[in-house]
Amino acid sequence: MSFILKSTTGYAFQNKARVAILAELDKEKRRLLQSSQSLNNPGASISLSRPNLKDFRDNAEQQHIAAQQKTALQHAHAHSSGFFITQDSSFGNLILPVLPRLEPDPVT
Secondary structure, three states, X not given: OHHHHHHHHHHHHHHHHHHHHHHHHXXXXXXXXXXXXXXXXXXXXXXXXXXXXXXXXXXXXXXXXXXXHHHHHHHXXXXXXXXXXXXXXXXXXXXXXXXXXXXXXXXX
């Protein structure tokens, strides 16, 4: 009789494991179906929120600074015999002068 009880308990455990596996598979199947439906209907996954205003403002500011740098560089090259480059400056300068390094004359 104990053999019948042990085999019945083992069967019950296997049955619970099968039910849990089937439930997990069903859950995964539903998730995959939902994701495939969203791929078939791309408009469903697109957010209707407004574009980030800060990103737009930063981009416009960068374009404006680039235009100012170009104008300042053209003006400097036209009115000066020096050489200038555009580079970000800690002090807000749009262009920086390039100064040549002159080696000192050797004393003979």
